[in-house]
Amino acid sequence: MPPSPDEQAFLDGYDPAFFERPSVAVDVVLLAPTEGSLHTLVIQRQEHPFRLKWALPGGFIRMNEDLEAAAARVLREKAGLKGIFLEQLGTFGAPKRDPRTRILSVAYMALVDQERFSACKAGSVVARLVVPWDGEEGGPVEVLDEQGKPMPLAFDHAEILGLAVKRLRGKLDYTPVGFQLLPKAFTLYDLQKVHETVLARKLNKDSFRRRMLATGLLEPTGEQQDDVGHRPAALYRYSA
Amino acid sequence: MPPSPDEQAFLDGYDPAFFERPSVAVDVVLLAPTEGSLHTLVIQRQEHPFRLKWALPGGFIRMNEDLEAAAARVLREKAGLKGIFLEQLGTFGAPKRDPRTRILSVAYMALVDQERFSACKAGSVVARLVVPWDGEEGGPVEVLDEQGKPMPLAFDHAEILGLAVKRLRGKLDYTPVGFQLLPKAFTLYDLQKVHETVLARKLNKDSFRRRMLATGLLEPTGEQQDDVGHRPAALYRYSA
DNA sequence: TTAATAGTGTCTCTGAGACACTATGTG
């Protein structure tokens, strides 16, 4: 059958010179469990638009660079972090999301444990923030500084942050994603605290232990906690 | 604190003329439950690359067009469908996914009931295919024509189709997404058949009924089936 | 010994599967 005019237009449309093209950036939501709540990194903008507002670390993609590679590069350049778990959240492309020109943003979620997160802020211009959240779904995120004062966000970055927390919560029970928020060796209670931090609610200790051990994803390292002032807990590692 | 060289580069980098830009397209996976399996639409390419291979309906985004609006336009132009449920699946951007030039594809999933799906093929160049799938996760999808012969797909469209089915399965139990695959009024058994089609496995009738009625999302229309040769089932509608 | 948390055994409650039974249409 001959192609319809619509299809012909599509098939002829491969010459990119015929089309105006948008700019494409990646923005990274780095999440870490700290002091009982999720923290992230944002950068204060020094130029218009959204001057002095806070923005997610991001950057334009390069023409021969994979999207996830661009996110990893941003994380390396802005936070000094390498080898971090990354997952694509989605692409934000409202025509006026950036008032200057059409810029699409492919958003990524990056997960890191508290220790590496704390280390990466040293000598860097990044800021460290609290992301509170109530309810299983929640609305737009509020980002607070160390004094608990709300920090206004640039662009649609509040929406991106909200999506990141929602995605993380949704995957926590059904995938091993929670282990990305812990160091290599951890106790069952460490794991529970991470889950409680992400979900922002207390969990039942007994059934949490049973559920985690039943997954078969935990392997005892044979080691124990040390210097804890009480019975030391067994250490586990995430095994495939 | 003064911006670091990295941050300054980022902040200065907003002039898009400094950057080569990729082309951005949307591709739409239209899914409908038909004859006990999921079906989708693909279009046979008439030009290189991937000449005579099958491709998802797609098209380049326009500069003042929202991403989801572009997906809706593609669905209207290629399948004659309006007002269809759309959800973004993710963005595919491997540098060599299109051998001609850098083209990112923002993939969307579209859900439609069997009746509207069957109606939309008339007078159109689109093809109607079976998408089998075994196992809860599964690998790359195989697409079969009406004779059960595999249809080779262009670009990374097999991967996109796989993601669509996986996403639909994952959301079926936790969101009202299944109702998008049914007409306005349906029986509980219709709903069960849709779930069984999506998941590709049989479900327990009793607990499925209890579970669905317990959600509170079903409202009896007061009507019944007609001319069915047995006790007619009550009709329900999806209520918010 | 005491304090503090780790870890176990067991009861109960809830939701899913299984299955028997009743209800209501067509022919």
Added chain:
DNA sequence: CACATAGTGTCTCAGAGACACTATTAA
């Protein structure tokens, strides 16, 4: 009436919460 599917009532089983109890370390 027979037959087919709609829909209900109830038993059982598996997993989560609750809670009591034992274990092991530091001070």
